[in-house]
Amino acid sequence: MRSELYRGMFLSVTNDTSNKVTDYSELSNKSFQILEYWIYSNQIKNEIEITQEIIDEIQVGIDYFQLNQTNPNLFD
Structure with a gap:
């Protein structure tokens, strides 16, 4: 699950057209999850x-993603 999220984030940032990723949804979702964590944990951060x-x-x-590219079987 986490590896797919990272792959989606990277493809969103690089706009890899081979996988037809054209938006930043995974990146936005992860950013929101981080913000949500800090809000609900009551740890005030600037x-x-x-x-x-x-x-x-x-x-x-x-x-x-870079490790996976150099050794595709590393995380299987």
């Missing part, structure tokens, strides 16, 4: 910290 959390999550997705 906008810089929240933005960094989103960036970190995107980077994990990009790293996963």
Whole structure:
């Protein structure tokens, strides 16, 4: 599940036309989930910290996708 989310996020960012991904829905959904977590956990964060959390999550997705490209069977 998580790997598919990351793949969708990366394809959305790169607009990979081979998979006909043309929107940022996965990226937006993940960003919303991060915001929702901080709101409901009552851990007040400023906008810089929240933005960094989103960036970190995107980077994990990009790293996963790049690893998967170099070794497609790694996560099977």
